[in-house]
Amino acid sequence: MKITKCLFPAAGYGTRFLPATKAMPKEMLPILTKPLIQYGVEEAVEAGMDTMAIITGRGKRAIEDHFDISYELESQIKGTSKEPLLNEIRALINKCTFTYTRQREMKGLGDAILKGQALIGKEPFGVVLADDLCINHNGDGVLSQMIKLNDKYKCSIVAIMEVPKEETYKYGVIAGKEIEDGVYMVSDMVEKPEPSEAPSNLAIIGRYILTPDIFDAIKTTKPGKNGEIQITDALLALAKKGMVLAYKFKGERFDCGSVDGYVQATNHLYNLQNKKEKGKK
Ligand code: UTP
Numbered sequence: 671m672k673i674t675k676c677l678f679p680a681a682g683y684g685t686r687f688l689p690a691t692k693a694m695p696k697e698m699l700p701i702l703t704k705p706l707i708q709y710g711v712e713e714a715v716e717a718g719m720d721t722m723a724i725i726t727g728r729g730k731r732a733i734e735d736h737f738d739i740s741y742e743l744e745s746q747i748k749g750t751s752k753e754p755l756l757n758e759i760r761a762l763i764n765k766c767t768f769t770y771t772r773q774r775e776m777k778g779l780g781d782a783i784l785k786g787q788a789l790i791g792k793e794p795f796g797v798v799l800a801d802d803l804c805i806n807h808n809g810d811g812v813l814s815q816m817i818k819l820n821d822k823y824k825c826s827i828v829a830i831m832e833v834p835k836e837e838t839y840k841y842g843v844i845a846g847k848e849i850e851d852g853v854y855m856v857s858d859m860v861e862k863p864e865p866s867e868a869p870s871n872l873a874i875i876g877r878y879i880l881t882p883d884i885f886d887a888i889k890t891t892k893p894g895k896n897g898e899i900q901i902t903d904a905l906l907a908l909a910k911k912g913m914v915l916a917y918k919f920k921g922e923r924f925d926c927g928s929v930d931g932y933v934q935a936t937n938h939l940y941n942l943q944n945k946k947e948k949g950k951k
Contacts, residue, residue: 676714679782681727681773717813723789778898799876806921829877841873842902852918
């Protein structure tokens with residue numbers, strides 16, 4: 671079954687970016703001239719998806735407006751040199767359907783994903799946490815890579831990367847057996863473990879392919895760390911019943927939910943853009 675839907679949990683408060691995120695969604699922070707969530711939607715489109723299901727919350731209306739026409743602005747710049755600046759976003763709007771629902775209380779990523787059940791239905795789907803910006807200059811984007819793996823194994827998949835052991839407390843961390851190069855069969859998952867309790871240094875980042883049985887698994891998941899419903903707990907339940915894979919993706923990931931990662935991503939893409947401009951001259 672072709673995966674066409676991608677869920678974007680975007681209801682979080684983004685407290686690490688206050689005061690910028692007081693009235694503006696974290697997902698609308700720009701890296702150069704494009705907001706984070708647009709990079710995520712572009713990655714999903716590259717992977718063949720065309721329906722974007724966005725979980726929003728109070729104060730997130732700018733996301734809906736971004737993926738819509740702005741008549742006044744568009745008529746203002748029509749025919750000027752500025753008009754092409756809207757080409758990419760116009761192409762996305764034309765290609766995709768955007769659906770929205772709100773998470774009323776911040777009860778965790780698992781709860782946010784469950785709120786998307788009505789938008790997703792009974793089919794496998796992608797999940798993008800837009801504050802994780804993933805770039806692969808040498809081939810397929812991360813979601814495309816994961817969809818290929820799902821074609822082969824037909825199960826839920828989490829993207830992972832190696833992190834320094836002292837940073838495991840920031841991530842969900844997996845344990846598992848490597849069944850092919852960079853692909854692990856998950857046997858355990860721990861949310862934000864202290865380094866001494868981490869089962870490995872393989873940390874989950876913000877890209878998932880989920881099968882629809884995840885919704886029932888979330889419904890029976892009790893709140894965990896910080897009283898939030900953790901997606902890792904629900905995935906572990908699926909892993910115990912059947913199979914969940916962890917995939918060491920090819921490419922780079924920037925944690926744009928943190929100031930350091932955000933600045934690194936900005937510098938990275940700025941340098942790249944400058945190199946391209948110089949190449950043209
Ligand atoms: P984060 O842990 O980055 O949380 O959530 P946050 O609240 O956005 O940011 P900080 O830590 O306060 O700075 C990871 C992703 O899960 C979404 C967030 O929007 C983000 O994309 N999320 C998290 C929800 O949609 N709902 C939740 O209840 C929690």
